[in-house]
Amino acid sequence: MAKDRKIRYYRWRGINPTGKRLSGVMLGFQEQEIRAKLGEQQIQVRKIKRHQPSTLSKRRNQFMATDVSAITRQLATMVNSGVPVVQALKLIAQSHHKAEARATLTMVSNQVEAGSSLARALHTSSPLFDDFYCDLVATGEQTGHLAEAFNRLATYREKNESMRQKVIKAMIYPSMVTLTAIIVTVLMLIFVIPQFANIFKSFGAELPWFTQWVINVSNLMISHGPYLALGLLLAIIFSITAYRKSDKHKLRVHRLLLMIPIVGPIMRKAAIARFARTLATTFSSGIPLLSGLEAAGRTAGNRFIEQAIEGAHGNTAAGMPLHLALRHSGVFPELMLQMVMIGEESGSIDDMLNKIAITYEDDVDNTVDNLGKILEPLIILFLGGLIGGLLIAMYMPVFKLMSVVG
16 A cells, blocks of 8 residues: 555666666565666666665655655646646656655556556555545546645645645744743752752751742652652653553543644644635536545544534435534634634635635734734743742842841
């Protein structure tokens, strides 16, 4: 299967038509592919030996989702210009800088030449060509509008990747500030607070409760720090494992993410924009609404919202209008529901869904662009409360002592 295919090194030795001995390294999925490529160069192969590629080489040649988007845009342009699909695939494969992409596209073109449909060839070549991608390609093949299908896919993927980058950008700033604050606090508790504690101990006076509490936390960190760190590491590993294997745990995490102030609404709007754009793309491509809802649910990027869409799919299948089915899920905002209702009544639901996607994408853009201004006061309060609280706790006994002396 496509998921089991791995890119590998193949070291080869051979002779060219003039009798000169040659050797080199090529990357590919199978030895037959390497022999075929060398045969095209009129090199008579004498020996081929497989090697595992280095981590750096794997990373450099890995076929990624962004590569699929770029290839889709190239296919849309070429097919729209009248270039046959097989020739377009070969041209892109020859010019691509990643070995895994070249091998994948060569495999697709070979399967199409052998009589397979393009959608099936894509589906069996790489897991990056998912069901949604292949369904739209299959629809384009059946209707004779393959260039339009590739154009819609390219636009859809470019918008989604742009939205994903914006959500990541929104998460980086608060995450880095929080991590920095935690590191500074831990360092102060381990290295700074004990110095103050030794000074206070020499006074022999009773300490304020807040100061004593901070010193107790510092002592706990010093005496049990390795155990606390190990426990935290095990908890993180357990949470990651549960997240990957347990659908209930993933649902709980995704629901909590949507409840985080400021960042949660950004993630919700981004998921709604992805859902609306996916559904609009499938609907305008001729895929039935129920099938489009299934595909849109899988691309939402949030298990909680995906579950709500699954419920809406069941209600829609039972005959309920889409806007009512979405309303019953309790997840989607009123503006979106009103726009979907207008689209259903006017018979232009795909146009309305595209407008919904644009509306929420613009909203996410504006929020992310102004995120620094929004979070700056909260970050000042957070850092001031955390670091300032530790400093106040340490200076409270000094102030008390000064008042007694005075």
